[in-house]
Amino acid sequence: MAEPHLPERQSPLEPEYHPGSHGNFEHGVDVILSETRPGSILQLAAWPGEEKRLIEVIRKVTGLALPDGAGGGVNSGARAVFGFAPGKFTVVDEAEGLAQAFAGSITPAIGTLTDLSHGRTAIRIAGPKAEWVMAKFFAIDFALPAFPLGAGRSTNHHDIFAQIQRSGADQFDIYVFRSFARSFWKALCHASEEVGYEVQ
Amino acid sequence: MLITCPYCGPRDVIEFTYQGDGNRERPQPASQDLDAWNAYVYDRLNPAGDHNEIWQHSGGCRAHLRVVRNTITHEILSTAFARGGHKSADNRAEGRS
Numbered sequence: 001m002a003e004p005h006l007p008e009r010q011s012p013l014e015p016e017y018h019p020g021s022h023g024n025f026e027h028g029v030d031v032i033l034s035e036t037r038p039g040s041i042l043q044l045a046a047w048p049g050e051e052k053r054l055i056e057v058i059r060k061v062t063g064l065a066l067p068d069g070a071g072g073g074v075n076s077g078a079r080a081v082f083g084f085a086p087g088k089f090t091v092v093d094e095a096e097g098l099a100q101a102f103a104g105s106i107t108p109a110i111g112t113l114t115d116l117s118h119g120r121t122a123i124r125i126a127g128p129k130a131e132w133v134m135a136k137f138f139a140i141d142f143a144l145p146a147f148p149l150g151a152g153r154s155t156n157h158h159d160i161f162a163q164i165q166r167s168g169a170d171q172f173d174i175y176v177f178r179s180f181a182r183s184f185w186k187a188l189c190h191a192s193e194e195v196g197y198e199v200q
Numbered sequence: 201m202l203i204t205c206p207y208c209g210p211r212d213v214i215e216f217t218y219q220g221d222g223n224r225e226r227p228q229p230a231s232q233d234l235d236a237w238n239a240y241v242y243d244r245l246n247p248a249g250d251h252n253e254i255w256q257h258s259g260g261c262r263a264h265l266r267v268v269r270n271t272i273t274h275e276i277l278s279t280a281f282a283r284g285g286h287k288s289a290d291n292r293a294e295g296r297s
């Protein structure tokens with residue numbers, strides 16, 4: 001039987017997404033910018049006192065074990081999870097259908113699931129100057145000891161709310177509202193010009 | 201001015217929204233005690249010094265916080281989730297949730 005033909009998802013960055021090297025790259029590119037286009041982006045929230053049960057559900061469904069503590073997270077490459085507020089977590093999967101995988105596991109007694117797959121855009125910045133460029137955008141500490149691998153942060157850039165996960169020693173994944181994503185992307189490209197950047 | 205969110209850590213004040221005097225005692229919605237409503241709407245301590253305040257970390261985790269701020273120096277003396285227990289500047293609001 002033929003595969004079902006699903007409509008291809010459009011990127012909000014499309015008109016401003018220009019693969020190749022840009023800016024001051026004569027001496028090499030120091031950051032790589034890309035849109036990761038995960039199939040699933042979910043927000044899970046536990047009612048007061050139900051956080052541990054929700055963390056257990058996340059572990060069962062995704063195989064990812066959340067570390068203790070505010071903003072703790074883990075990133076396996078294909079899947080990622082991090083805390084972004086008390087009792088609230090962002091869960092990401094390369095594949096579509098993660099919301100259905102959680103259905104039935106997050107009971108009304110535990111909390112809520114909101115599917116934001118079409119509402120957020122995921123942008124990745126990687127490279128030796130990733131911390132440098134990020135520090136120009138957000139007033140938080142991007143040094144590895146203060147912002148460990150897998151950890152998540154909620155903050156904003158000129159009123160554009162952003163969730164950030166450190167997905168590598170010199171790599172960050174930024175989740176922004178889809179409607180603001182193109183504007184944010186353009187600003188990020190401008191900010192990366194001085195170090196030389198490549199769009200992949 | 202930095203406010204240390206109990207969840208997010210120290211953040212610039214620009215990420216926060218002031219939500220008013222933290223000493224107010226909101227009457228029950230059905231209350232017809234006009235003096236209590238009058239006090240809730242109008243009475244303020246307006247201290248020159250430590251002050252109980254409610255802030256929201258609107259540009260971060262969006263939690264509502266109890267903050268004790270010195271109105272002269274802007275020093276933040278304590279922060280806590282509004283939902284839990286808290287330290288108050290003058291003990292008037294201690295124990296409320």
Ligand SMILES: [Zn+2]
Pocket residue numbers: 205206207208209257260261262263
């Ligand atoms: Zn916060």
